[in-house]
Amino acid sequence: MKKSLFLIISLPFLLFACSEKRKSCADLLQGAADTTRIVTVACRYDSSQRYEVYLPGNYTLDKKWPVLLCFDPHADGRLPVKLFSSVAEKFGYIVAGSDNSANGVANIEYVVRTFYEDVTSRYSIDSTRIYAAGFSGGGRIAASLALSWSHIRGVISCSAGLPGFQPASGARAFAITALAGDGDFNYSEVESLPEQLKGTKFNVYTSIFHGTHAWPSREQLSLALLFLHIKAMQEGIVATDRQIISCLKNSLLDSVGYYHQRKNIADEFAWAERGASLLAGYKEANTFRKRVKKISSTPEFRKFLSEKEQVLRMEEMLRMEYQKAFTEKDTSWWRNEADVLRTRLTESSDGLKKAMHERLLAYLSIMAYTYTNRSIQAGNLEAARHFVSIYGIIDPQNPDYLKFRKQLAEEKYIAR
The missing domain is CATH 3.40.50.1820 (Alpha/Beta hydrolase fold, catalytic domain)
Incomplete structure (x- = not known):
């Protein structure tokens, strides 16, 4: 099985925030x-x-x-x-x-x-x-x-x-x-x-x-x-410093237990992997390696991995389609597509698919940056204005989008 360090921090700094023991560790490490x-x-x-x-x-x-x-x-x-x-x-x-x-x-x-x-x-x-x-x-x-x-x-x-x-x-x-x-x-x-x-x-x-x-x-x-x-x-x-090692072990075990009690097997596995990784080279890591092995063998975890792989394959397919769309679709199409992605992101109750929609929007933002920048460098201002318009639809608050929009509005670019 492919090793996966799928660490999900669902609560702000859960590791050190939920008990006096964790609080003392926070003091130790901050x-x-x-x-x-x-x-x-x-x-x-x-x-x-x-x-x-x-x-x-x-x-x-x-x-x-x-x-x-x-x-x-x-x-x-x-x-x-x-x-x-x-x-x-x-x-x-x-x-x-x-x-x-x-x-x-x-x-x-x-x-x-x-x-x-x-x-x-x-x-x-x-x-x-x-x-x-x-x-x-x-x-x-x-x-x-x-x-x-x-x-x-x-x-x-x-x-x-x-x-x-x-x-x-x-x-x-x-x-x-x-x-x-x-x-x-x-x-x-x-x-x-x-x-x-x-x-x-x-x-x-x-x-x-x-x-x-x-x-x-x-x-x-x-x-x-x-x-x-x-x-x-x-x-x-x-x-x-054995105090650091001991404190870290206890806090990580608390976090593994927290997700185990809530039957969140993905995050339980993640925290166990984190313990094995952070404490690698110390005997304390053995506790977490055993937990990782135990969780990995469960039907629930295998089901999670299967669902995760399906989502990643779907994302890869959508990325390929979006690459073609950058040169084939107009701004009306992109406005509709961005709205669909944002709606799915907001309404999805599936954590894996929700994260996928976030990644796709971020991917489209970096693609818009790349196409806009490349067009400006090549002196193709018509294409640059098209791509910066898509950029504004996808990521209107991005500093790079605002920079490009201002740059393309300058007189020297209008005159070229």
Whole structure:
């Protein structure tokens, strides 16, 4: 059976939110971060290159600190720094986010290297504990760094997997955490990552949560960084903290039990898999592996997997049809189709199909972006206006749609 880490977070941070025991774990894993300490820094050798940085409250030059380098697809370095600040404060990580790295930047290699070199030379960095994180296109940047730079120890990739990557024999492995919403158009590549890297030395943790194409919540990102921290403990880079391991085990068991009582076998399985993945390398993981094996053998779970595969096949077929429709259908057709998808999304009581409709709308949004951008680059303004009209029907609040609409309304584009 294909391994699936179908993690669904149905309640806000259920893992730590439902009992005093979980509350104590939340205190253990979250620090009191003062986000007013996030500052904007201009790189020494190129002041046009800037980034946001958070230093732990007890930061000094007398010791070396781990660092997390963050990449947002819209060059919003402050956003991920704020999201990671609490867990960074607790475990003593520096967090920095580039304000220049973005989708479509022509000189991205220069941007990334300038950012990296300024952070690692300006602050007291532990060169054995340099990590990268990113969302969407930023996640691909983070992963590509680890694949090409040997000093990146681990990666947190949000809404992006490693499509097409086949690890060669002897390739350097690293720890990777991949997260995505079940309504994210990149959901499948994240969900399939454990199977893709099966049999390699990569340490993999994936998390699928209820959500769309966006940065995950502060709590989800905290556990992603905790996974990398646990791997550092296992490798002897930092001291093992048994309190963290014990607390994490108990909280995960509580969550498995929560869904078992409610006869939600998909989420029960997900939390059991999460425990086996997060605690891999410790004896505590055995409890979760046994639970995974037990759930996997039940008729209820096999039925769920069958229904899930049917939905994924239906989605793939619809994607192919929509690809043709982009060049064949007019805006009236798209207006009707978007209304149908939104109605099904709102009214569906089937969680798998509801997530599929979210993914299809997100997929259509990225397709509209791609066709519009490609047409502008080719100078085909008639096609660009057609595709941007479809974009507005599908995703009218998307910043990229608003940018394209404004761009195409400029006089220089009207005159061409």
